[in-house]
Amino acid sequence: MNKEIAIDLKNITKAYPGVVANKNVDFQVYKGEIHALVGENGAGKSTLMKILYGIEQPDEGEIFVNGSSEVISKVETAINLGIGMVHQEFTLVPSFTAPENIGLGQEPKNNRGLVDWKGLNNAVMDIAKKYGFEVDPGLKMIDASVGVQQRTEILKTLYRNANILILDEPTAVLTPQETDELFTVIRTLVDEGKTVIFITHKLREVMEIADRVTVMRAGEVQGVSETGNTSITELASQMVGREVFLQVKKDEAQPTEKILDVQDLWVHDARGLLAVKGIDLDIKKGEIVGIAGVEGNGQTELVEALTGLRKASKGKVMYLDEDIASSSPKNIRRKKIAHIPEDRTNTGLNTQLSIWENLIGNSYFRKPLSSRGIFNLKKVGEHANKLREDFDIRAPNVSLKVKSLSGGNQQKVVVARELSEDPSLTIASQPTRGVDIGNIEAIHEQLVQMRDEGGAVLLVSAELDEVMAVADRVGVMYEGQIVKWVNPKEVDQAQMGLYMAGVKD
Amino acid sequence: MDKFSFKDVLVTVAGLFITVFIAWVLITATGNNPSEVAKYLYEGGFKGTRNIANSLYQATPLILTAVATLVSFRVGMFNIGINGSMYVGALYAGWAGYRFTGLGHFSHVTLCIAIGMFVGAAWMLLPALLRVYAGVSEIISTIILNFVAVLFVSYMANGPFRADPIAPATPRILETAELKQIFPNSQFNTGFFIAVFVAILAHFVLNKTTFGYELRSGGDGLVGMYPSRFSSYLGIPSDRSAITGMLISGALGGLAGAIEVLGAVRYFFQELEFNQGFDGILIGILGKLEPIGAIIASLFYGAIKNGGFYVDYKTDVAREIIIVLISILIFFVSAQKIVKGLEKYPIVKKLDSIFSRKKM
């Protein structure tokens, strides 16, 4: 089959200090196809797309767009070449409406040189109609749902006449149903002659939507195939380099007495809206309870309320025989409740402080690390170095600032600290986000070990695979409520998808 | 906060050279002889007991205001109102110096200092509360309070506390309230030892105690670190740390003012002018926000400041040249990209690793 080539990246190499993000990468996309680019975190797919979109410059290699060689030194150039990108983190101005965001930088002008807002509105509505989008032109993005924000982002690229759309992990924040809607949109786009590059690490989605797929691992291309001629298993083995799915070795849980009992908990978020709406939840010693769900359904506020970072507006949090709702984080920590927070760099760590100063955050006040308020720096050093070795934190010494560590090693600092003081209950929120696969396994093993030693674990994660593999019981959260409790061994992912979309049964 | 590294030293030294060059141009351009200025600068700063004593006297409030600055920066707050604390601390220490009679020397001095520190801390309460409970930038509120302080103390010296019918000034403090001057013809006084002691204490508290750790957990040097999620997450009330840090900062500003009045000026008058609160910010940064660094930078600054007075006296060059030059030096030191840019040279990296010794 002889197809026209829309994008042709040849021999791209890009190195950052200490790491080669792309190594001699060749990447071809045909006109009018849906091309999936898959790989684990850190495989180099984002870097490759940043190079194509003009955010980064390659050290070596050539870029051909529609057959002609191009130097894409800035985003503007990429836009002019008809390339549009929807980032994983949306790039929207919160106080602007959809049309204001879509037209940003290219607003039509009237004959006096002023922005023609009415003309912009009409143009946006025309494009929206053509591709079957629904748009409320007066709605500010700060008040819009995630799905609406994403559609606004796609419209933005279309408004700029993009023919080649790069979608960076577009389904990460969507429910399965919203994902289906997105796929319909993508198919419409391709029918209208657009080309779509779809970045993901979810292989089921690749098989469902893409025509062809390029797999990357450790900065290199592992293979290019048509989805009709490959399988999830084959792609997975190319992606991780060995034939494993996310699996955690563990025995049957042996739950004993109840350690935490949450009764009718209600929590407001920072904007004063109700984020948690009457949750009941209990955890026993010796089990891992998982909370699944698309992000932004109240998980953050639930965890904050349980750990004292946010006031509970109503309800009880019984820990053994004591109500700890709206108790201070200090009191909660004293009861041997550990917390691995979802926000690593601002909450879990102070990156301005050294590794040892971060490691002693929950133990600095006890002997022998300090006595009568004065540190025994020798003991502190021993303690910190032991944790560095036990948790395999890759750093030459513990006096280095945490900000100089990689994301995975930073997370290990958090995990090391939180698990070091022998907690009875560990609340782990997105514990493996941004961590490479080897360390993900290590963190999962540590959580299972906590359980086997009689500890209780609450695991909150947006990664469905993770919750299903690690937890013994799973509650699905949707719009501030737990809509379903399941045994992860007894449901399939499709069923979970429905629960995550709020369908109860 | 970063410890001193070879790159920092390199940038500071290079900045010094460029600053000296700018000074040479500036002095020549305003019709003066640079080498003559340099000579008087050196003599005024370092030559003879009296000049050295005066240099140390100049350094005294600077050590305290620099430590006041770094304490606030390292808890994540940005206190620019230390000058205001210094004014009110000086006024009320002076007031206590004449108001309370019949006390012994030690108890009277202690009382005056305590009152100066208390008032200096109280001056910082409003900006601290506004920041913590209402999110109002402490940068702006403390700056504005500096202006209020100047007018307030001037009003008080001219009104309620005025003693002299001719000159707007408070009465002279009693002898029991005086910090002793040690050398003849110099305002150097025992306050210097208080300042050095306080700086060393600050070093100890910040780096070696759990209290200091709790204070720093929410900050450590970057602008706008407060409010830190990290400390509240650990169970350390970051609000309390931020407020405490601001109050300590204000108290140290008040102490600087108190020492000026008790040790050197001996009464408070309307035209009494302080700039050490602002200089302290520059010195705190030069000293890398470490108390020991602040002592060293203050001694350096005190010497050239005193040298600057001598230059002002001997030539047509005004003493403000010193502040101009220090702020130019700060331009270099604060330019992070120059420091980072040096990292790409292997030789710098190597020297850097030699200079930064392994601690733990």
Next chain:
Amino acid sequence: MEWIEIFDISLLRSLLRSTAPIAIVGLAAALCSAAGVLNIGLEGKMLNAAFAGVAASYYTESVWAGLAAGVTAGLLTALLFGLLSFTLGADEVLAGLAINIFSLAGTTYLMRTIWGQAGFFSDPRIVGFEPIHFTFLEGSFLEPFLSDFTYSVYLMFFLAVGLHIVYYRTRLGTAIRATGENPEAAEDAGINTVRIKWLVTIFSGALAGISGLFLSLENLTMFTEGMSAGKGYIGLVASSFGNNTPLGTFGASAFFGLGDAIGIRLQGVYELDSRLILMIPYALTVVVLILIGIRQRLKVRPVPIPES
């Protein structure tokens, strides 16, 4: 005189005169803040311009040379701020603060060294701006409201309206607001955010320069040490109170102007201590800061929990 009598046409005129310098530098601050630049250094820009204006006017005996020199001084100081903050990676607050300290010491140094004057410099050769008299308004009821102000008052109105149009009706305006609110979004739209930050910094430097010039060459023709007296900071507070919008900032500045004007009039009525009068704008600033704080706290109002 009864206290109510202070509310008359001359209070309005006094209000406009007091508002102008704060509003002009406030609009400069608003422009910077809207683009995400916290420009503490406006104070130093005003001061340098006030000095340069007096110096040029003194040596050339031309107010226009003074204007050119003042604006140039504002621009150069802005250039220094931009260079430190955007090119050399210094913290914006530190850079601004260092510039203010530098400018206060630098102008004092130059005044003392060049003219041998301490405190203030005044000379008959310094030419200032004259009020503009509109002959066509003579006898009209509008004359007391509109005529015989100096340039700053007219400029203030022009800027407030002009910047409002720029903010909401031009590509540049949306680019500025997008840069301040979400720089990634602006970059993604092909807007060079660093260029936008440079642009507002340079333009606000010119505005701060003009505002500083009016201090030294308008009602008074002299330079005094530190004569900007915190107006740059008050401008920042005004812009913050006005949500960084042009009309909001103008309104907030007028509030400061009103306080100032009333203070001046009260002084005539009650013979208050001049220091207390001088304290009014700063005290008002503190009041406004508290109001900003209250507003921020009131923004969050928890929705009620439904009865089960």
